[in-house]
Every structure is written in structure tokens, then in C-alpha cells.
Amino acid sequence: MTGVVERIDIEIEKHSLLKHPFYQMWSEGKLTTDHLQGYIKEYFQLVIAVPEFVRNIQGLKKDSSLETELDHHFKEESDHIEAWMRFAISMGVSRDELLNYAPTCKATEAVLTLNSLTKLSFEEAAAAMYGYEKELPKISTSKINGLKKYYGIENSDATNYFEIHEEADIRHARLWMNILKSVSKDDTESVFKAGVKSLSAQNKLLDSIQEKYVGQYC
DSSP, rough: OOOOOHEEEEEEEEHHHGGSHHHHHHHHOOOOOOHHHHHHHHHHHHHHHHHHHHHHHTTTOOOOHHHHHHHHHHHHHHHHHHHHHHHHHTOOHHHHHHOOOOOHHHHHHHHHHHHHHSOOOOHHHHHHHHHHHHHHHHHHHHHHHHHHHHHHOHHHHHHHHHHHHHHHHHHHHHHHHHHHTTOOGGGHHHHHHHHHHHHHHHHHHHHHHIIIIIIIOO
């Protein structure tokens, strides 16, 4: 019988963000600077919310042995906000512009969905985060390659956020995966659905960027 981790992995591959039109355009060098700046502002709504997701899970944890690891995870995610700000500035988006940006309704809904998933059971929250972080190392590498190859962007301020995620999210995904390995048979379906909903919300966030700044699936 296929376990819940393997089932979520299948969904991650099926609904990979790297297959989304916006990220495909990124990897092909078809995005303009304006497109990337729009992405920076819209996606920031998720970046600043991720520490809250981890904090939600800390309140749900059943095993005190995970406390140190979750505390470290929370600190890392909080530090990532500054790395994103440096990326924004290197791409011509000021801190004030980033902090005062009004996101689209669709982006807000996507982030709220992810937040709500991390307030369910401990295992469902872990599935939502696994669905979010499992593919991020691969996505981050693709973004770095695109920035360097097509946009001539080599400075560390522009790429550091993604370089961090090439490594950190391997560890983070492993944490969630280990939690999911002990999911009971009775909870398997609800946990699986949380992972799928996480993927849907992430794609919805990219939809908001595509529709506002590029044009739907053009």
C-alpha cells in the first residue's frame, strides 16, 4: 500500500510549480523586469506568512523532542524575510514599496488557505508544509539559473534567498516527512488532502501573479 508521503509526492510531481506558466516563463527567460518585480511584491505575502505557519505548528506539536528543531525552523523562516527584501532591492523594488504593497484577493486567499491548513491537526499541518517545502530546493535552483542565464543577475543579494532554500528546505521537508511516516491509517485521507490543498494554494498564488502582471496563461 502506498504511504501518505509517497501519495503526496505523486501530487507534487503532478502539480509541480515548475510546470506553472509563470515559472516556465522564468526558466525560459521570457519574463520582463516588470513581471519579476510584480512577482517579488505578490510572493512576499507568502514569505512573511511562513514563520506564522511554523508557529501554528509549534502550538500543535505532540512530541516535545521536536521543540528545538521547530524553534530553529521558525528562526530560519523569520530570517528569510530579510533575504527576500535584499532580493527585492537588488531588483529595483524598495522596502517601502514591498511593505506597503496591496496584494490581489487571489494571493490573499492562497496565503490564508495555507495558514488555515497549519491550524488543523499536527499531521495535517505537517502535510501542508511538506507540500510547500519538498520541491523548493529544485525550484530555487531553477530560479537562480534563470536569473543568471537570462537576466545577468549574479550578485549575492539577488540570489541568496534562493541559495538558502536550496539547502534549508531539504532539512525542513525531511522533518515533515518523518512526522508523516507515523500517520495512522484512520488519519491518512485527511492528511493527504491537506497536502493536496497546500499545492493548490501555491499554484493559486502563482495564478494571481500571472494574471495581474503577465496575462492569464499567455
